Amino acid sequence: MGERDPTLMAGVPELVVLRLLAEREMYGYEIARTLKVVSRETLSLGEGVLYPALHAMEARGLLRPRPRQVEGRTRIYYQLTARGRRRLARLTANWQRMSAGVARILGTSGHD
Amino acid sequence: MGERDPTLMAGVPELVVLRLLAEREMYGYEIARTLKVVSRETLSLGEGVLYPALHAMEARGLLRPRPRQVEGRTRIYYQLTARGRRRLARLTANWQRMSAGVARILGTSGHD
DNA sequence: TTCCATACCTCGCAGCGCGAGGTATAGTCG
DNA sequence: CGACTATACCTCGCGCTGCGAGGTATGGAA
Numbered sequence: 001m002g003e004r005d006p007t008l009m010a011g012v013p014e015l016v017v018l019r020l021l022a023e024r025e026m027y028g029y030e031i032a033r034t035l036k037v038v039s040r041e042t043l044s045l046g047e048g049v050l051y052p053a054l055h056a057m058e059a060r061g062l063l064r065p066r067p068r069q070v071e072g073r074t075r076i077y078y079q080l081t082a083r084g085r086r087r088l089a090r091l092t093a094n095w096q097r098m099s100a101g102v103a104r105i106l107g108t109s110g111h112d
Numbered sequence: 113m114g115e116r117d118p119t120l121m122a123g124v125p126e127l128v129v130l131r132l133l134a135e136r137e138m139y140g141y142e143i144a145r146t147l148k149v150v151s152r153e154t155l156s157l158g159e160g161v162l163y164p165a166l167h168a169m170e171a172r173g174l175l176r177p178r179p180r181q182v183e184g185r186t187r188i189y190y191q192l193t194a195r196g197r198r199r200l201a202r203l204t205a206n207w208q209r210m211s212a213g214v215a216r217i218l219g220t221s222g223h224d
Numbered sequence: 225t226t227c228c229a230t231a232c233c234t235c236g237c238a239g240c241g242c243g244a245g246g247t248a249t250a251g252t253c254g
Numbered sequence: 255c256g257a258c259t260a261t262a263c264c265t266c267g268c269g270c271t272g273c274g275a276g277g278t279a280t281g282g283a284a
Contacts, residue, residue, distance in 0.1 A: 043214065046272085090115075139263095161240085
């Protein structure tokens with residue numbers, strides 16, 4: 001299996017969380033589990049990353065929290081705000097541009 | 113034009129510098145200029161990033177410095193060490209795995 | 225009662241990108 | 255000669271962010 005490189009993860013949590021929530025509302029634990037499956041372990045966020053990230057995004061008005069009681073336990077579902085959707089679009093564009101740039105460097109010599 | 117997102121740049125300088133030096137030895141200023149051209153501005157590293165990165169990599173034994181006098185100015189050419197080549201291989205693998213994971217999340221819904 | 229899964233949370237460390245600012249030389253233009 | 259630009263190196267401190275460790279509480283199964 002492959003090792004994880006923490007430094008390469010910068011900015012990724014915000015991006016993928018926004019992307020997941022664009023599909024449907026989810027709660028924290030669910031996000032963590034979903035990410036593991038969809039990304040095949042390569043992107044798994046620990047709770048020490050996930051919850052602070054969710055709170056920060058909420059504080060910035062990207063997410064709207066919707067707490068619910070389910071079988072005696074509290075789940076905090078999150079929905080994307082309009083601002084969150086805009087943020088996702090921009091972040092996605094930035095990611096793709098940057099990713100393409102790196103790919104161009106990695107893809108051997110300078111064949112344009 | 114697209115904006116840059118600093119947080120997405122984490123780990124990128126080390127990766128691209130190693131990749132460039134794998135091709136041929138270069139000096140700092142040259143690396144900065146080359147990067148601008150090859151990546152079409154999307155990856156340009158300021159000198160406040162580049163030089164500290166080079167020193168850190170040298171300290172970790174990834175690069176071998178080769179100072180030369182050229183027309184009265186000092187250039188420090190850098191060559192990859194064996195360790196640097198190994199580091200490049202691992203970093204590249206990590207990058208691709210992570211990048212693929214994000215791409216899978218971004219690529220719409222959960223088809224597969 | 226013990227244990228595990230669910231479900232939330234916080235704290236402090238460490239790493240890294242970045243802009244601003246600094247030094248010095250060579251060549252050009254007026 | 256003096257001013258300016260390009261080359262070529264460097265450092266410092268801010269601020270952000272990922273992360274592991276540790277903590278609380280409930281419900282259900284062994």
